[in-house]
Amino acid sequence: MFIMTAKIPPNSRERNAMDSSLFDVIIIGAGPAGLNGALVLGRCRRRVLVCDAGHPRNAASHGLHNYLTRDGTKPAEFLRLGREELKSYETVKLMKIEVTDARLLEHGFEVTLSNGERAVGRKLLIATGVVDEIPKLEGLDSFYGRSVFHCPYCDGWEMRDQPLAVYGKGENGLGLALELILWSPDLVLCTDGPSELRAEDMARLAQHNIPLREERIQRLEGNNGVLDRIVFADGEAIKRRGMFFSTGQQQASELPKKLGCEFTDDGCVATGAYEVTNVPGVYVAGDASRLVQFVIVAASEGAQAAVAINKELMKEDL
Numbered sequence: 405m406f407i408m409t410a411k412i413p414p415n416s417r418e419r420n421a422m423d424s425s426l427f428d429v430i431i432i433g434a435g436p437a438g439l440n441g442a443l444v445l446g447r448c449r450r451r452v453l454v455c456d457a458g459h460p461r462n463a464a465s466h467g468l469h470n471y472l473t474r475d476g477t478k479p480a481e482f483l484r485l486g487r488e489e490l491k492s493y494e495t496v497k498l499m500k501i502e503v504t505d506a507r508l509l510e511h512g513f514e515v516t517l518s519n520g521e522r523a524v525g526r527k528l529l530i531a532t533g534v535v536d537e538i539p540k541l542e543g544l545d546s547f548y549g550r551s552v553f554h555c556p557y558c559d560g561w562e563m564r565d566q567p568l569a570v571y572g573k574g575e576n577g578l579g580l581a582l583e584l585i586l587w588s589p590d591l592v593l594c595t596d597g598p599s600e601l602r603a604e605d606m607a608r609l610a611q612h613n614i615p616l617r618e619e620r621i622q623r624l625e626g627n628n629g630v631l632d633r634i635v636f637a638d639g640e641a642i643k644r645r646g647m648f649f650s651t652g653q654q655q656a657s658e659l660p661k662k663l664g665c666e667f668t669d670d671g672c673v674a675t676g677a678y679e680v681t682n683v684p685g686v687y688v689a690g691d692a693s694r695l696v697q698f699v700i701v702a703a704s705e706g707a708q709a710a711v712a713i714n715k716e717l718m719k720e721d722l
């Protein structure tokens with residue numbers, strides 16, 4: 405189905421003479437960033453291949469927030485709407501498939517798909533997102549996205565004024581606990597083992613009436629996705645209506661690293677204006693390159709990258 409070539413002619417006339425399955429842009433990842441990038445490029449009549457492995461970061465969420473006109477929309481519905489809208493643009497091809505490899509060619513990129521096929525594109529937009537390190541606590545799966553969350557901006561409003569637990573060690577746990585004061589006056593910091601906090605950190609917690617519990621957690625209990633109790637290893641339990649955790653995240657894909665992209669100290673792909681990376685022709689949008697990780701921000705970055713890519717292609721062709 406796809407052409408396999410080690411060389412893309414840089415000149416547009418030569419390119420037109422080639423197999424029309426040469427893509428202007430290959431987008432890896434069809435979350436909000438990749439889909440919005442595809443929308444802008446489709447409207448520019450660019451030939452676009454969008455590949456998505458089908459593991460959106462917010463799959464567990466009951467509804468996305470902070471997106472004007474979409475507040476409370478289910479994430480799966482948001483993606484369905486996005487994919488549906490792309491159908492109007494016949495030059496955009498969407499595949500549910502993982503990209504397992506990518507390499508630089510003389511004037512473009514070749515990607516390998518999990519079915520062994522390869523595709524060639526002139527520019528690459530990577531929108532592969534991140535994966536969260538979710539605490540390994542018995543019972544957590546049935547509460548995650550309903551009453552256990554990681555982001556107060558996304559779900560703090562729904563949990564306002566409720567008795568909440570904060571899960572995390574050291575500076576992460578402390579920072580999240582202090583942040584959550586905005587949403588609830590009834591907080592307990594659970595570190596599930598030694599807190600790794602200094603005396604002055606503990607004093608700050610005490611100053612804000614946030615008890616510290618360093619005991620190991622045995623399990624979470626509740627019904628229908630609603631957290632009720634946190635049970636410690638010694639059998640003692642505390643009643644909590646919700647929990648927020650801060651335990652870190654990683655890049656969802658190794659491809660930016662493999663292509664030679666630079667990273668920030670926080671583990672994000674380093675990008676400049678319009679989501680450009682240090683690797684010419686490679687753009688990274690969405691959570692993979694940002695610390696403000698919202699659907700609306702990811703979508704906006706996808707659009708910005710698409711405009712930059714389109715301008716770059718025009719510069720090469722005209």
Ligand SMILES: Cc1cc2nc3c(=O)[nH]c(=O)nc-3n(C[C@H](O)[C@H](O)[C@H](O)COP(=O)(O)OP(=O)(O)OC[C@H]3O[C@@H](n4cnc5c(N)ncnc54)[C@H](O)[C@@H]3O)c2cc1C
Pocket residue numbers: 432433434435436437438455456457458459460461462463464465467468469470471501502503504531532533534536549553554555558559656657659689690691692697698699700702
């Ligand atoms: C529980 C939870 C709740 C959240 N709630 C909110 C909220 O209320 N409001 C809000 O604004 N944000 C929320 N977020 C954050 C939001 O999910 C992200 O900011 C947003 O999804 C980022 O979009 P993205 O396109 O960068 O990445 P993603 O949405 O993660 O999409 C990346 C896509 O790339 C695919 N992919 C990865 N590697 C490959 C590969 N090699 N080949 C092909 N495809 C690949 C993945 O399968 C995935 O489909 C929440 C996150 C979580 C975890």
